[in-house]
Amino acid sequence: MNTKQTIAIIGATGSMGTAISKSLAKGNYRLLLFSSKTEQLQALASQIQTLHPSADVIVSQCPTDASWEADIIILAVPYQAQQELAGKIKQVANQKIVISIANPLNETYDGLVTAPDTSAAEQLQLLLPHSKIVKAFSTVFAADFAQPVISQKQADAFIAGDDQEALEVVEQLVSIAGFNPIVAGGLQVSRTLESMTLLLIQLNIRYDYNWLAGWKILHH
Template sequence: MKITILGKGNMGQAIGKNLAMGNEVEYFGSHDVVSNFGDLVVLAVPYPALAKIADQYHQELAGKVVVDITNPLNFDTWDELMVPADSSAAQELQKLLPESKVLKAFNTTFAGTLTSGKVGTTPTTVLVAGDDAAAKEKLFTALAASPLQVLDAGKLKRAREMEAMAFLQMTLAAGEKISWNGGFGVNK
């Protein structure tokens, strides 16, 4: 499967490492122009970049599975999420890309746990929320050869809880209460 990752930072590289096991992965940075997206597109960018990407590539992303990994944390205050309380970054992105199949994934993991495949001694679990079963299956298939566990977290509206969980995890790490190589683990 051809996969496009927008974002060349730590998260983009860590996600790409896992997706490259059995798939063709290409990376694009913020100043690159993408002319041909893969079937699966991972937006490994900061939350504020989503609206610009949706505006710029609305037509090119139609019919694609688009994976939002963002956490809409207010990085000025580290004290709130920047989306309405009854929504999420992924739900807002789905409104901007109505012809795409938006999934929420990878936002509850740190780059270190994606790279190592472990949270402590527990395998890293990628939670996936979305409204399209075939889109979820495409991501599950793309990750099948990786050491990561993948767990269906439900409909796209569950992205709200995933972002809240990630917010807590990030503030704990920023406060040096947990490691950036640790975090929450899921035992299946």
């Protein structure tokens, strides 16, 4: 009998955090939701219980406590908040899977604030050296979670990481969320994935995709 895994979603009330929380509530997981916006957090938990009455959802008052209890930690926060949060969870995240969804965009969406030889995910790995960092959910928009099939095609969601076991666990999460998971390579590939998201945002702005757009690898 498989033990139910616990997932801490830090930053659960943001657009991505909300989308991830609602989509993973469909799976057989225990969800620990944290956000500094307490009222919004309670409302989100109530919405999830209404949508999925059997969902195991708990509101947490502290990111450290939530991460301590969790098997998997999802940092659903902007890149700018990554370093501070990493400091709060470092001692309780040893050997755990930590998912980086952050894209280090500049304010005008015409570039990344990270240097070309690094990425938000690689920086998180340096901050959490004993955690298994996986880049995931970074190449899809929040609106895609409610509609992962776009123009009759299931959107691909790319994953990058150096730990094979962790990648397999995250592949399953991505599938439950409704996307087609594609392991793109080691954590260094997250540099490419973060640039892909920048491009998708630029294309969304130019062609008015209404934030419902994604990548699809077409192949035989």
